[in-house]
Amino acid sequence: MTPMWRKYSRCGALKFLFSLSKTKSVKLKCDTSNSGTLEDLEIEEFYSLLTKREEIDVIYAKYAKTEGEMSARDLLDFLLNEQREQKHELDEAAKQKKRMTKDGFVMYLNQEDGCIFNPAHSPVYQDMSQPLNHYFISSSHNTYLMEDQLKGPSSTEAYVKALMKSCRCVELDCWDGPNGEPIIYHGYTLTSKILFKDVIRAIKDYAFKTSPYPVILSLENHCTVEQQQLMAHHLIDILGSALVTKPLGDTMPASLPSPEELKGKFLVKGKRLNKLDAMFSNNNTTVEEDSVSEEDEAVDCKENDQKAKKAKIKLAKELSDIVIYCKSVHFGGFEHARDNQSFYEMSSLKESKAFQLADASGKLRNSTAFIHHNMDKLTRIYPAGSRTDSSNYNPVPMWNVGCQIVALNFQTNTKEMHLNQGRFLPNGFCGYILKPEFQRSPSSQFNPQSLTEGPWLQKKVISAQQLPKLNKDKQNSIVDPLVKVEIQGVAADNDKKTTHHIENNGFNPMWNTKFEFPISVPELALLRFVVEDHDSASQNDYIGQYCLPLTSVRNGYRHVPLLTKRGDIIPSAGLFVHIMLMDQK
Structure with missing residues (x-):
């Protein structure tokens, strides 16, 4: 039998171990020949000392009841009593005497079978055929930024990084640019500018590298009609058939499609001039309304400029027509939304407003308004414009009330992003996590502020x-x-x-x-x-x-x-x- 240390030396593990400062005294102790190098039995002793795990010695001794080693029966006892696993068929995997040495036990604990994360949750394992609003969706805010929101660089690389982390909703702040070409940057700031069409090309190339499920393009539109028309042209020309430009069926839908139905597709989130059902009737009436950026997040940085706050834009029909399942509307309260908002209409809420609504909803007796609102409609939450350092709010309270698109600054690697990474770690790291049943069922009375004792x-x-x-x-x-x-x-x-x-x-x-x-x-x-x-x-x-x-x-x-x-x-x-x-x- 090949000693374990020889197996490790083949894969370079000993070279790594020698580089650790802790190993110097151990190495000297093992160099009994005083040659300055370790050979044969000296290396074996060196490996034994470095890999000694007293905590595992205790566990192994407790279960290795067969002549000092762990038999198949001993290992089964450990798996059932400690690991609570029943999937292992030991007789098929055990070697010869059907025993496991301590080295083998250590290897087991350090491989996938010994990891805290359930390997059954590594691939896509959840039902992906439910409506989009039944899922938490990994979402980015100001996706174009590499650093802060006042003078940091904008780059297509930021979109690539977010998409490679399975982000499924990216934001594009669109402004009039030179030579008639729309640009993306953080308005009223010194952040650098990038071409809208270059961003769309980058998104197309990297959108589905790590996840096949749909990507939502959240447009913050500040452009003139002419440049909006060019935005629509670029979206249609570059994304082609992957861009959803009409409902999937031949009749007016009654709910959002599923991630499975939208595999490899792009959805545009933005303003729309008319109702979606106009596409299935002869009623082509449009509402000629002035519009402002849905978030008004950019002007938060220019608090004293009243002209900026009152700036109005007209919406181009060409851009309006490719907004299908994610029509942006103003949030007028839960009752107003219940009576007037269609399933494909969604609102964006600044973090302060969203936390206020969550807190008020939770305190009302038997009130589950926010959670029920999110059972059949999408809601997007975004950081306040005052977070000029691109910091983040805690996303967990927003997930607690069922908000699907909880947008964070992906370029800021702090606790909030670690929580986001943890939330979307399972289900193939695909950017979609099915919400718990009590956040999807209309009969649910779940309230995160009023709970019973659990495990x-x-x-x-x-x-x-x-x-x-x-x-x-x-x-x-x-x-x-x-x-x-x-x-x-x-x-x-x-x-x-x-x-x-x-x-x-x-x-x-x-x-x-x-x-x-x-x-x-x-x-x-x-x-x-x-x-x-x-x-x-x-x-x-x-x-x-x-x-x-x-x-x-x-x-x-x-x-x-x-x-x-x-x-x-x-x-x-x-x-x-x-x-x-x-x-x-």
Whole structure:
């Protein structure tokens, strides 16, 4: 049998391990020949010391009851009692004596089968045939911006990055440009400008690289009629048959189509001059109305310019005609929307207005107005214009009331974007997540402010492995790690607990700290782990984090990968935890 250390050396693992500052003293200890290099048995000893996991030794000893090794029966006991798994057919996978060594057990815990994230949720597994309004949709705000909203650069690259993160709703702030060509930038600011047609080309090329499901183009239209006509031309010419320019059927629909029906399609969100049913009748009457940008977000940055606030534009029929399922309308209240708003008409709400409505809706006795509004209509939420640094609001309360298009600044890699990444991690990371049944059923009386007791989540943060140095330029830059465990969901579920910090050990710190969280609505809860470098004199430094829906968490002893602020995996680093979700009854 080939020693485990030889297998790792083939894949370059030993080379990586040698680069860690923690290994220097271990290497010296193992170099019994004093040659300055490790050979044969010295390497084996070196590997054994570096990979020693006391916490796993304890678990393995508990279940390895067959001559010091884990038999098929022992492993089955572990899988049933700790991991709560029953899918493994051990006799088919076990080798010869049907036993597992400790090295094999360690490998199991660090591979997909040992990960906290349920691998069954990695592909698209949800029903994708329901109307669009039944899904949370990953959405971006001011998608063209790379940095801040006052003087930062605009770039087609920002659209590419958002789409490659499976963003399914991108925003285009459109203004009159030179030579008759419409441009995109953040109005009344010093942000740079890019051509509208270049943005559409980039969107076409990258829209469906990571997800086949529809992309919504949210237009903030500030252009003259002539340049709007050119916008419509570019959309039709560049996107071709992928652009939805009429309802899918031959008769007037009664509800929005599904993501499955709209695979590979683009939807335009914007103003429309008439009702959609005009396309199925001889009534071609249009409403010649002055219009302003639906959000008025750009003029927030020019608060004292009354002319800007009163600016009106006319809507070009050519652009109006390609707005099919996402017609922008003013929000006049839940009752007004219930009596007057069609299923294809949607409103955009600034974060302050949306949070006010959510709070008021939740406090009214037996009131579920916001949630019921979002059962058959789309709602888009966007950050306030005062967030000139492109910061974000907390998206979780908006998901709690069923808002589908909760738009965030994708270029800002902070906690809010980590939550967004966690929300859309399952279901193939396709940008669409089916809302819980109680947010879709008209008979539901769910209210995130009035809840019954639910299950308990029991977590034990055991250890971490190979945490990165934060300052690689400093030879002795060793972290003092601690772990924060957060629940983000309905107000009653929000909680955060923190382990103690470990002095000077980023290689294999052990906390063995147990936490318990009562959970009222697991269907809306997100679980987030944050690892920080403790600093008594200033704010802790970020090391890594991982966020996922509670419904995608697996019980038992699990490996938790760690991500950078940008959402990229940190190689070899991770947490080791014990998770148990239990019914309180």
